Amino acid sequence: MTVFDWLICGSGVTGAALGYELQRSGFRVGIIDRSPQPANATRFSYGGVPYWSGTTELMQTLCQEAIGRYPALSEELGDDIGFREIKLLLTLSPEDDRDAVAQSYHNCATVPQWCDRQTAVELEPLLNLEAISGAFVLDHAQVDPESLVRGYLQAFSRSGGTLIYETVIELLEQGVRTEHHSIGANGVILCAGGQGRRLLKRSGISFPLFFPMPN
Ligand SMILES: Cc1cc2nc3c(=O)[nH]c(=O)nc-3n(C[C@H](O)[C@H](O)[C@H](O)COP(=O)(O)OP(=O)(O)OC[C@H]3O[C@@H](n4cnc5c(N)ncnc54)[C@H](O)[C@@H]3O)c2cc1C
Known part of the structure; x- marks a missing residue:
């Protein structure tokens, strides 16, 4: 089982930027998303x-x-x-x-x-x-949000980061379970946008989520 220092679930702007920064800081990082061109919030953003x-x-x-x-x-x-x-x-x-x-x-x-x-x-x-x-x-x-993410992911790959295209079914204590197998990681970072809540619930993880309100 591959073991990453960090496995990031989600390759929107959050996951792509964080993956790039962690990889270039010397960690062994994987980014997993269900598709190379996901219909996510980042893609539809005004940037x-x-x-x-x-x-x-x-x-x-x-x-x-x-x-x-x-x-x-x-x-x-x-x-x-x-x-x-x-x-x-x-x-x-x-x-x-x-x-x-x-x-x-x-x-x-x-x-x-x-x-x-x-x-x-x-x-x-x-x-x-x-x-x-x-x-x-x-x-x-x-x-341009799509170009930004593409730039981050290409730079991430060039620095040795691993991109995986599979759907995460469950978050594990040390990694994730996808539809095909388990992927090991010392830490998992959830950057799954609006889907994150469903994934947490399915994994039996419950904690309060806070959203900042302007003013
Ligand atoms: C119309 C619109 C306009 C906007 N305009 C702006 C703006 O001008 N400025 C601004 O700052 N913000 C804007 N936003 C908000 C901004 O787009 C989002 O806050 C941001 O893109 C969220 O990025 P993210 O990476 O957290 O989530 P997302 O972009 O949603 O990425 C989450 C990723 O996780 C993946 N994922 C989810 N579940 C799984 C799973 N089980 N297995 C594998 N992968 C999974 C998804 O495929 C997706 O790629 C806008 C949003 C919209 C909808």
Whole structure:
């Protein structure tokens, strides 16, 4: 039975990035997913990088580190991840309460700047001038999520990481059981997105899950 230091279940952006980082830190890593092209959340994501949105010191530090690293990540991974810096417009309808919306962003690292509707339409000509009162504007960034994951996984493989395409049926104490066999690992990291809960339940593992809420 193959024994990895870490076996990561899920090759979305979370599993791919973590696998790459662990492999290049010297661990023996496997990433397992049910398909080379899974219809996962990462594939359907807009790829927005909201590095302005951290509301705690830790999140703000992580956001700053991320935006410091993204511009050079294509070169590091050897693949174009489609990184670009863009303006994000958060449009408001005439009936929206501008002060209340502004208040909901007051804990973010960067507070959005208000611009009137004429300026918003100059920034994004596809906006309907009549339907908005204006917009909050932020410096934002974007990547192509599929290219990002492809880049991470290719760099992971080049560094000696192992990609496995099988469906995990159950999490074991030291590895996983797939539809065909068991794969040994000293540690298993679950990056299965929305499917993770079902896998935990099927494996008889129960613990509280917490989701951070903005503000
Ligand atoms: C329409 C949309 C737009 C979004 N836009 C943004 C955005 O602009 N910015 C942003 O930051 N976030 C955005 N998100 C959220 C973001 O896409 C997700 O938070 C992120 O992709 C989650 O990645 P993940 O790796 O955790 O999970 P996933 O991408 O879902 O990957 C989980 C993987 O686990 C695999 N898996 C599951 N169960 C098993 C099993 N039993 N055996 C083997 N493999 C298994 C799946 O096949 C899948 O590949 C968006 C989401 C959607 C749906």
